Amino acid sequence: MNIRVFRTPSDAGIYAASMLERVITSSERPVIGLATGETVIPVYDALVNFVRCGLNVSHVTTINLDEYVGLAPDHPQSYHQFMDEHLFSRIGIRMQSTHLPNGVAPDLAAECERYNEVIRNHPIDMQVLGIGVNGHIGFNEPSHALITGTHVVNLTPETIAMNARFFSRKEDVPRQAITMGIQSILQAKQIMLLAFGEHKADIIYRALKDGIRTDVPASILQLHKDVTVILDRQSAARLGL
Numbered sequence: 001m002n003i004r005v006f007r008t009p010s011d012a013g014i015y016a017a018s019m020l021e022r023v024i025t026s027s028e029r030p031v032i033g034l035a036t037g038e039t040v041i042p043v044y045d046a047l048v049n050f051v052r053c054g055l056n057v058s059h060v061t062t063i064n065l066d067e068y069v070g071l072a073p074d075h076p077q078s079y080h081q082f083m084d085e086h087l088f089s090r091i092g093i094r095m096q097s098t099h100l101p102n103g104v105a106p107d108l109a110a111e112c113e114r115y116n117e118v119i120r121n122h123p124i125d126m127q128v129l130g131i132g133v134n135g136h137i138g139f140n141e142p143s144h145a146l147i148t149g150t151h152v153v154n155l156t157p158e159t160i161a162m163n164a165r166f167f168s169r170k171e172d173v174p175r176q177a178i179t180m181g182i183q184s185i186l187q188a189k190q191i192m193l194l195a196f197g198e199h200k201a202d203i204i205y206r207a208l209k210d211g212i213r214t215d216v217p218a219s220i221l222q223l224h225k226d227v228t229v230i231l232d233r234q235s236a237a238r239l240g241l
């Protein structure tokens, strides 16, 4: 694993965006796997700046990791809205080239199958990942077993509590999500894992240095041959670098 530590999230975001630029400019049909969450905002801000300075993204396909069950794409807290606000609308990407699971599909099992097919048809060149404080990647939550393909997941009480900050009423926080599975993530040619802040220092240590365990889903990334971990000093604090 290549571990890079930056002074600020915004420095780290520029580095991450330049890795994305390399993938985007070196392939005719690049496929980028995207994540949501506060961590990736500096990456998308930097990428938007690159596009404003001439980076062409008209040939890029994007595939997001996850979406809440029960939130329509136009719901303000949906990941569809997050992506639109922080990236898609700002880079003028064609919406047909962007993919997210549909959290209000009438048949969720069929939706998971459809999403697996999308991933099969668009092998991911670079997967962007954040990490939950409990070690989840996408919404692959700590469990006795990790699931390979796209699936519906019951969010853990810890994740529901973390997400509550985005909703005005506690009872509106979604209890389930559709997430890309672990195998789909590991099949990406390259992966970047980002984490910022003191509150991520412990889980970053456990994910990178403490063996591979299903109750720390991100630790499985130790098996991938091309992972870049992009941290700030606070999240790297326990690594003893």
Ligand code: GLP
Pocket: 035, 036, 037, 038, 039, 040, 065, 066, 129, 130, 131, 132, 133, 136, 137, 138, 139, 159
């Ligand atoms: C959510 C997303 C994850 C993300 C995580 C961390 O649960 N499903 O993909 O990595 O939160 O979020 P944040 O970056 O806001 O800490």
